Amino acid sequence: MNSQDEIENTPTGISSRFICTANHGFAPYAQEELRRKFGSVKSTVLLPGEIFLGTLDVSSQEAIERLRMEQPIFLRHIFPVQYQIGIVEGNKDNAMLQLTACLQHLPELRGAQVTVQARKAGQDSWEGTSTDLKDEIQEGLKELVHEFVVKEAELIVSVLATDKALYAGISSPQDNLSDWNGGAVRFQKEEGQISRAKFKLLEAERVFGIDFTAFKEALDIGAAPGGWTSFLLERGLRVTAVDPAKMHPSLMESDRLTYLNKNADSVKFRENQFDLLVCDMSWSPKLTAKLVTALLYSLVPGGTAIVTVKLLSKKPLALIREVMDTFEEANLQIQRAKQLFHNRDEITLYMVKY
């Protein structure tokens, strides 16, 4: 079945469909974000807690524009569904042939630089790996496409395989909320890497487009064992790290590190001492907000704050609103609030002091 032949009964007569992805367990909040933004949303779960097919009562272009203008927190990745090919009686080869035939008719692919992003919704949804699936699609398109690239594609061909259907769509990389496959930002683990927490700051750098080399003096609250501190030192900053727990010994050699082996509620700094404040305490979100705001005198106006907010409550959207209000009342302007791929039960706030 080609979904372009389907007619949806919507109040406006216009609708668009997207494959939507959130971090595992957070899809219901991504659905709620869409509902709040677009009114009614029809959702079909494709991978529980993670991937769903969302139907919106607006055109695909309008949906993308509105999502890009005010980016969602939990919705990590989308791609528009232009084709939905049913897998009849388990005949996956036939479904793939049909999909390739559909894609081969798309004039925009001719001569373009294309990335194919293929995913499976569950282990058994396709034989072979996601890479095998991608290779099959590329094979079918090789006469048409100028070049298959990994980065800086003009167009992305996205395919999701479930055990019942292949979903596919073509979009510009910036229209998918993330140009990574499914929004899963992957970094190589480095030798001697102190903690996986470092990936969160690496991802914040990429996703929020923050140039950390532009800062000079950072305060890292809840710094141990030191993944974030090591990242900031690598970017050339001087770092004051605060934590009652011990930092990794490899960091202690740096003459740009000041380590305060203390609780963050018992430290004192000069006014405007820092131009960057980061905090990753894995602690009660409201107490974290209180602690960070109490130290804001040490952050220069125009300085940046990056804070992870643990989602302990069953109502994360309400909790996030409350925590953001606390920060906003303390003169922090929220630039982005996002559940990064490397955030577990938390989100990351990127803020600027005014």
Ligand SMILES: C[S@@+](CC[C@H](N)C(=O)[O-])C[C@H]1O[C@@H](n2cnc3c(N)ncnc32)[C@H](O)[C@@H]1O
């Ligand atoms: C998730 S770990 C931080 C990981 C760190 N960002 C990294 O990259 O290695 C949380 C840290 O917050 C610290 N912490 C918790 N409460 C704190 C407080 N009130 N003051 C300072 N540090 C605190 C804990 O001791 C713990 O080391």
